[in-house]
Amino acid sequence: MEIVTPKVELVDIVSLEPEDINMLIDINILKLYYGYRRCYSGDTENFTKKFHSPMTADERREVEDFIRKMRKSPHESPLEHVTMTWHVYNMDRSISHQWVRHRIAAHSQASQRYVKYDNLEVTVPDSIRNNKNLFEAYKDYMNNAENMYRGLIELGVPAEDARSILPNATATHIVTTMNLREMIHFFNERCCYRAQKGIRDIAYEMLDICNQMYPCVFENVGPKCKALHYCPELKPCEEKPFKH
Numbered sequence: 001m002e003i004v005t006p007k008v009e010l011v012d013i014v015s016l017e018p019e020d021i022n023m024l025i026d027i028n029i030l031k032l033y034y035g036y037r038r039c040y041s042g043d044t045e046n047f048t049k050k051f052h053s054p055m056t057a058d059e060r061r062e063v064e065d066f067i068r069k070m071r072k073s074p075h076e077s078p079l080e081h082v083t084m085t086w087h088v089y090n091m092d093r094s095i096s097h098q099w100v101r102h103r104i105a106a107h108s109q110a111s112q113r114y115v116k117y118d119n120l121e122v123t124v125p126d127s128i129r130n131n132k133n134l135f136e137a138y139k140d141y142m143n144n145a146e147n148m149y150r151g152l153i154e155l156g157v158p159a160e161d162a163r164s165i166l167p168n169a170t171a172t173h174i175v176t177t178m179n180l181r182e183m184i185h186f187f188n189e190r191c192c193y194r195a196q197k198g199i200r201d202i203a204y205e206m207l208d209i210c211n212q213m214y215p216c217v218f219e220n221v222g223p224k225c226k227a228l229h230y231c232p233e234l235k236p237c238e239e240k241p242f243k244h
């Protein structure tokens with residue numbers, strides 16, 4: 001049994017050199033730019049040839065400023081032209097259950113039917129890790145679960161049935177693709193204080209990457225109260241005034 005922690009990777013850039021990442025960012029913000037521009041322009045000739053990657057600093061500023069302006073409006077469908085593909089390793093299975101509720105996304109998750117665990121990897125919530133006695137008891141419980149799982153497999157029980165003994169803390173791995181409109185919605189919900197800490201931590205790590213790559217889209221994104229300037233939750237945190 002091994003204790004593991006979640007790790008976030010953006011598949012889009014994982015094998016790219018820095019200059020290629022820059023080109024990818026150019027291409028994606030130009031998709032947004034032309035998506036928005038198309039709605040308000042009568043031009044038919046050379047419409048998508050105004051800019052070339054790599055863009056100059058002035059060109060990048062022009063494109064980003066236009067996107068920033070558009071982001072102030074409720075016109076959100078052009079954001080669907082760009083997607084991001086994430087690989088999250090070592091996600092608690094109770095978190096992955098919440099994760100895949102986001103339907104405007106494609107999810108591919110490690111199968112517990114086809115992948116047997118030789119060494120059970122489990123996550124641990126901070127509230128348990130921070131208490132020495134609780135943490136020791138937690139590890140004992142996980143070791144027992146692993147032994148029981150292995151015993152069932154050795155007795156010839158199929159993995160799809162033996163997994164019923166496994167705890168929610170069992171680490172899973174998932175590849176998820178979302179378009180930027182759904183990413184914003186995901187952050188609105190999952191950066192919220194009301195979301196479980198495990199998913200909130202992952203969401204903030206992803207938001208940080210989004211902000212580094214596409215600040216003109218994500219710089220004002222966070223829990224939904226950030227844009228609303230009030231908390232719409234039934235049990236608000238102390239960050240924003242409560243309004244119903």
Ligand SMILES: Cc1cc2nc3c(=O)[nH]c(=O)nc-3n(C[C@H](O)[C@H](O)[C@H](O)COP(=O)(O)OP(=O)(O)OC[C@H]3O[C@@H](n4cnc5c(N)ncnc54)[C@H](O)[C@@H]3O)c2cc1C
Binds near residue numbers: 186
């Ligand atoms: C703090 C918190 C607590 C939660 N508690 C619970 C709980 O106790 N029990 C529970 O079952 N779930 C719970 N959820 C899950 C929640 O109900 C959603 O299933 C989840 O957040 C996915 O978001 P979404 O429905 O907006 O879907 P997404 O798939 O992310 O869809 C994005 C948006 O697209 C639109 N959309 C998508 N599909 C449809 C559709 N079929 N029809 C119409 N519009 C659609 C909606 O506007 C939706 O908001 C909780 C979520 C959070 C953040």
